[in-house]
Amino acid sequence: MSELPEVVAVQEESQRLGLAASAAELHGGLCGWLAAGGEDVPEWPARVLSDDSLPAPAPGGALDRLRQVSASQLGDRDFAFELLLAEEGAPLAVRADALFEWCRAFLGGFGLAAGARPQLSEEGEEALQDLARLAQASSGDFDSADEDESALAEIEEFVRVAALLLHGDCVLGPRYRQRLN
Template sequence: MPQGATPDLPDLSAVDAEIRQLALATSASELHGALCGWLAGGGASLRDWPARVMVDPELAAPVEGGALDRLRITSAAQLADRSFEFSLLLPAEEAPLAERSGALFDWCRGFLGGFGLASGASPKLSEEAAEALGDLAKLAAAQPQDEGDEEDEAALAEIEEFVRVATLLLHGDCVLAAEHRQRLN
């Protein structure tokens, strides 16, 4: 990896395997959404993050260097990187549309939970970020459709990009703006 480049997320199957090992009742996409929501809402990037985002203090911290630990480190680095290289942990493009859209909606549900835990009931958000958060809530309530055509594929790609940008916007409002205010004081 070139110096300054953000690392890639661990493989979805590696994250899934570690989730099963820890007997977590969530999908890899939903857990990644919860982690990103936690980080975007101002939560700390700590090794015991699953216990925090799943609100279960009994959960063991992921193995250092394991898939869930790398997921945290990479997600935090991608969110902090100004090059907008942030990516969502979702099934590959070859997966059926229903599986990919379902995972995206799961990701949004996880994001909302993690974001709410970290940011509290009334985070300071710009009008755009508040609207984006509302749109993420609508996506979290959506249901995947069984079949689709090229138009549906294009729509899913647009929704993925929206979720990615909305996450960066919320992270900017809750984390980067707060860090900027601290530097000014």
């Protein structure tokens, strides 16, 4: 189970459950939560969206698969982690806005799970600050389609690596240190 569910499937289940979040926001929040060491639990939307009244996703449904695949990808040593942003073929502005939504939600989930002062490496601190800057951006910051297509791909790759780095600082590093002791 290494493929993320389709954006449309995540959107549909999100709407059925009454979650007021896009697929990108849900995935970003979930990944931030997991990267900071938040529990991998079936009722993750209630934790990540900080609303205990939210229902748990159906076992095997799109949101449950989103959790399982995201947790697996974050811990994968082959760096197979992917971002769930917008439907393939969506306009550049839609994809860019989805990426910036993902970043905002990642920061929210990360903050909820990590608390006020997570122990981060210097690179982790930098990555978190860069994600915060990206969270303030919008698709209006793009001008030329060709250059922007390339820039968006670079930003996506940076965000992907930043999430893995933060997961390494908060989850994998402490796990490794525990095994050494």
